[in-house]
Amino acid sequence: PAHIMPLLEIVRTNKTSAQVILDLITVGKVIKKSPVVVGNCTGFAVNRTFFPYAQGAHLLVNLGVDAFRIDRLITNFGLPMGPLQ
Secondary structure, eight states: OTTTOOEEEEEEOTTOOHHHHHHHHHHHHHTTOEEEEEESOSSOHHHHHHHHHHHHHHHHHHTTOOHHHHHHHHHHHTOSSOTTO
16 A cells, blocks of 8 residues: 555656656655656556565465465565565
8 A cells, every 4th residue: 555655656757857856766755755766667666566476475375375374474574564465
């Protein structure tokens, strides 16, 4: 969920100046987010990484690994919530 995740994607285009990027990084830090500069492409950076992450979790469940164990291990690793929560 957006209110939990600290990531703020700053989409750079061919017309985006370096100063705008620097200003947006500063704004991101002020609002206590983790700004990440990305290119303009299909899907958010988080979704491009989340889908394989979630598929891996579902594969483990289908192989018989307990879903609560998967979520517990992920949160113990440091992520705010498990892929199956």
